[in-house]
Amino acid sequence: xxxxxxxxxxxxxxxxxxxxxxxxxxxxxxxxxxxxxxxxxxxxxxxxxxxxxxxxxxxxxxxxxxxxxxxxxxxxxxxxxxxxxxxxxxxxxxxxxxxxxxxxxxxxxxxxxxxxxxxxxxxxxxxxxxxxxxxxxxxxxxxxxxxxxxxxxxxxxxxxxxxxxxxxxxxxxxxxxxxxxxxxxxxxxxxxxxxxxxxxxxxxxxxxxxxxxxxxxxxxxxxxxxxxxxxxxxxxxxxxxxxxxxxxxxxxxxxxxxxxxxxxxxxxxxxxxxxxxxxxxxxxxxxxxxxxxxxxxxxxxxxxxxxx
Ligand SMILES: [Mg+2]
Numbered sequence: 001x002x003x004x005x006x007x008x009x010x011x012x013x014x015x016x017x018x019x020x021x022x023x024x025x026x027x028x029x030x031x032x033x034x035x036x037x038x039x040x041x042x043x044x045x046x047x048x049x050x051x052x053x054x055x056x057x058x059x060x061x062x063x064x065x066x067x068x069x070x071x072x073x074x075x076x077x078x079x080x081x082x083x084x085x086x087x088x089x090x091x092x093x094x095x096x097x098x099x100x101x102x103x104x105x106x107x108x109x110x111x112x113x114x115x116x117x118x119x120x121x122x123x124x125x126x127x128x129x130x131x132x133x134x135x136x137x138x139x140x141x142x143x144x145x146x147x148x149x150x151x152x153x154x155x156x157x158x159x160x161x162x163x164x165x166x167x168x169x170x171x172x173x174x175x176x177x178x179x180x181x182x183x184x185x186x187x188x189x190x191x192x193x194x195x196x197x198x199x200x201x202x203x204x205x206x207x208x209x210x211x212x213x214x215x216x217x218x219x220x221x222x223x224x225x226x227x228x229x230x231x232x233x234x235x236x237x238x239x240x241x242x243x244x245x246x247x248x249x250x251x252x253x254x255x256x257x258x259x260x261x262x263x264x265x266x267x268x269x270x271x272x273x274x275x276x277x278x279x280x281x282x283x284x285x286x287x288x289x290x291x292x293x294x295x296x297x298x299x300x301x302x303x304x305x306x307x308x
Contacts, residue, residue, distance in 0.1 A: 134308075199252070
């Protein structure tokens with residue numbers, strides 16, 4: 001799906017022909033930016049979550065589902081270092097749903113909204129003809145944070161590539177209850193000049209090439225530097241898990257080497273930040289394996305990284 005998704009995004013971009021004076025950021029970043037006729041701008045994103053794909057109705061409660069749907073969009077707000085201001089939510093409920101189930105879903109939605117201090121301002125609901133289907137779609141508006149909006153396209157050759165938190169294995173539970181890095185993104189933007197940023201929704205091996213493509217640069221990642229999560233360490237191939245598992249919802253960003261050194265000295269937050277590689281000239285995305293072998297970092301190669 002990821003390869004096809006990227007091709008479709010390119011196609012949509014080619015069809016859009018957006019006026020950059022009205023839409024400074026269009027299709028292909030974590031959020032689109034819309035300049036308002038009255039001055040200032042807003043950013044907008046939407047995320048659709050489906051039962052059987054993003055959550056499992058037999059294992060996850062409806063308040064978990066509501067929270068996750070909101071947190072996915074909040075993670076996009078974080079990716080732009082923006083502040084959420086309002087959300088609307090549309091749901092396709094399973095056949096036979098009762099009002100209490102909708103209220104449970106709503107509880108999860110509100111938990112996310114209240115944590116980040118913005119309201120749910122509307123929505124829509126409809127009902128499937130089947131009992132085992134649920135779709136939830138969040139549309140969220142944000143405004144630029146105090147340090148401006150950060151795009152995917154600003155990475156510079158020589159930049160250090162950094163990530164927050166730990167990578168891989170979120171399927172073992174964390175993907176339903178993750179903390180979107182809204183506050184951390186704004187804090188970071190106030191401490192250093194972030195050149196490019198996005199959130200990790202599909203795994204580093206899918207998302208880093210997207211950031212590099214937008215910035216027209218390459219990258220080299222050092223596998224031994226990856227902050228591998230405890231869950232990913234339990235998998236058969238922890239490095240592949242850290243690179244390819246989706247739904248980490250951590251931040252991926254690039255900063256100058258000087259800023260990386262400054263951040264290493266001054267970052268005082270409990271959320272770890274790790275430099276995992278460097279931006280290079282050209283368009284190749286490479287990984288240095290623990291053995292010292294250098295490979296292309298692509299999805300085709302991931303499952304035999306350490307099996308030569
Ligand atoms: Mg995103």
